[in-house]
Amino acid sequence: MTLHQPxxxxxxxxxxxxxxxxxxxxxxxLAPMSLPGRIRRIAxxxxxxxxxxxxxxxxxxxALIADTRAxxxxxxxxxxxxxxETLALMGETEARYGVSIEVFKPWKDEVDGFVxxxxxxxxxxxxxxxxxxxHARKLQPLGRALADAEIWVTGLRRGQSxxxxxxxxxxxxxxxxxxxxxxxxxxxxxxxxxxxxxDDVPVNPLHxxxxxxxxxxxxxxxxKPGEPERAGRWWWEQDERRECGLHLSASVSGSRAQPKVTSxxxxxxxx
Ligand code: SF4
Numbered sequence: 007m008t009l010h011q012p013x014x015x016x017x018x019x020x021x022x023x024x025x026x027x028x029x030x031x032x033x034x035x036l037a038p039m040s041l042p043g044r045i046r047r048i049a050x051x052x053x054x055x056x057x058x059x060x061x062x063x064x065x066x067x068x069a070l071i072a073d074t075r076a077x078x079x080x081x082x083x084x085x086x087x088x089x090x091e092t093l094a095l096m097g098e099t100e101a102r103y104g105v106s107i108e109v110f111k112p113w114k115d116e117v118d119g120f121v122x123x124x125x126x127x128x129x130x131x132x133x134x135x136x137x138x139x140x141h142a143r144k145l146q147p148l149g150r151a152l153a154d155a156e157i158w159v160t161g162l163r164r165g166q167s168x169x170x171x172x173x174x175x176x177x178x179x180x181x182x183x184x185x186x187x188x189x190x191x192x193x194x195x196x197x198x199x200x201x202x203x204x205d206d207v208p209v210n211p212l213h214x215x216x217x218x219x220x221x222x223x224x225x226x227x228x229x230k231p232g233e234p235e236r237a238g239r240w241w242w243e244q245d246e247r248r249e250c251g252l253h254l255s256a257s258v259s260g261s262r263a264q265p266k267v268t269s270x271x272x273x274x275x276x277x
Contacts, residue, residue: 021052021156024185025178032176036189042074044175044189049076051185052156057148058082058107060095061220062209063161063190066198069207070189072103078159081108081151085143086117087222091212098208110151116142127224133243136225143222155184162188165195166219167236195235 032051036044045067048054056071056078058064071078082096096107120128120142129136152158162173173191190198195218202209212220216228218235227238 029176029178036175045070045076054078054157055155056159083147084109089223110147112143158186
């Protein structure tokens with residue numbers, strides 16, 4: 007794995023051909039394609055970055071990228087609070103597929119600032135504190151990870167939560183000025199589990215212990231039978247729409263012929 011030291015933020019060069027209309031057309035184009043076909047098409051679009059959290063969806067995507075030899079950078083956000091199982095899976099995945107996963111970590115002064123203000127585990131005390139922690143440990147590194155990206159590839163899936171029920175295959179990320187592609191948006195959990203088993207894709211052992219969605223260790227618990235997939239994330243908060251913020255930027259959905267601006271709080275394993 008490649009550890010990235012803090013770098014100054016550099017904006018990706020603007021792509022005049024990209025925008026809401028392009029995203030809408032891309033979503034329509036991707037819909038009938040096979041998953042390998044989608045990955046190849048996405049990689050051909052430009053500089054693509056896949057943010058993996060090593061969850062089931064992301065492991066299937068990593069396998070697809072490796073198997074198709076698609077030119078897509080693999081990056082992950084190591085928040086410093088991940089499960090040991092997640093960190094171990096990173097090395098196992100690199101060895102299995104012969105790929106390198108670039109690791110982006112939070113800046114020390116950002117974490118120190120959070121700890122000074124709220125305490126190391128202050129995220130339990132208020133939504134404000136939790137968002138501040140997610141900002142320092144996830145959103146800030148995500149900005150660096152996507153600094154040079156024209157296309158952001160995610161493992162969002164519509165079935166992960168109500169927030170993500172309308173996740174399109176492609177959308178225009180207004181805030182980041184890039185095309186966000188969710189090639190597994192229309193896939194079921196069952197189908198991805200079956201694919202992972204058939205292709206012997208390495209998966210996080212926590213999935214088998216009741217963790218369908220895996221994030222930071224102090225903020226993730228196993229779910230009970232019948233609970234929604236993401237009920238174990240920030241379980242102490244009451245807001246059913248809770249997210250870490252990675253997928254909350256304003257976007258223009260590519261799932262409609264007439265694009266409309268939405269708040270895209272789509273889908274796991276989103277670190
Ligand atoms: S999930 Fe929890 S530990 Fe991880 S960045 Fe967010 S608040 Fe901090």
